[in-house]
Amino acid sequence: MICLFLSIFANIFQTGWTGVNERTFLAVKPDGVQRKLVGEIVQRFERKGFKLVGLKLMQASEELLREHYSELRSKPFFSGLIAYMSSGPVVAMVWQGLDVVKTARKMLGETNPADSLPGTIRGDYCVEVGRNVIHGSDSVASAQREISLWFRQNELLCWEDNCSHWIYN
Numbered sequence: 001m002i003c004l005f006l007s008i009f010a011n012i013f014q015t016g017w018t019g020v021n022e023r024t025f026l027a028v029k030p031d032g033v034q035r036k037l038v039g040e041i042v043q044r045f046e047r048k049g050f051k052l053v054g055l056k057l058m059q060a061s062e063e064l065l066r067e068h069y070s071e072l073r074s075k076p077f078f079s080g081l082i083a084y085m086s087s088g089p090v091v092a093m094v095w096q097g098l099d100v101v102k103t104a105r106k107m108l109g110e111t112n113p114a115d116s117l118p119g120t121i122r123g124d125y126c127v128e129v130g131r132n133v134i135h136g137s138d139s140v141a142s143a144q145r146e147i148s149l150w151f152r153q154n155e156l157l158c159w160e161d162n163c164s165h166w167i168y169n
Helices: 002-013 030-034 038-048 062-068 078-085 100-108 121-125 140-150
Strands: 023-028 051-058 090-096 134-136
Touching (some): 023 100, 023 140, 030 038, 038 090, 038 100, 062 078, 062 140, 100 121
Antiparallel strands (some): 023 090, 023 134, 051 090
């Protein structure tokens, strides 16, 4: 009941989730799906202590991708990015937890894998910026926008994680 209230409150007032209820959007890109890295990526976020509240395998439409990457529309690589992202299945996910946006970005590593440290997803699995395996929201506001693009409200589950008292004080 509390989760439903918080969800409705967040949607009405557009304040988003905060604290342990903060949410972020991640997408395993076509190269990550083809290379069978989805399980490893999910495992990293689960082991960190974040809660998966939405997941789906999908073929992203060009329309969805153009909206998702709209701020990059003027960049010379935009059409190539859309072609790449629509070239195969994508695994779209929503994760929840304390500072999940900031922490997920650190777990992903730098956009350019050459700048990513070992131990990050891109540092461990990527070589080239054009095939960098995963997307992650870069701010709470971006996460809210991206989640609403990729998921309907009824596709996000609010459930009680029995280990949360072992993760949060």
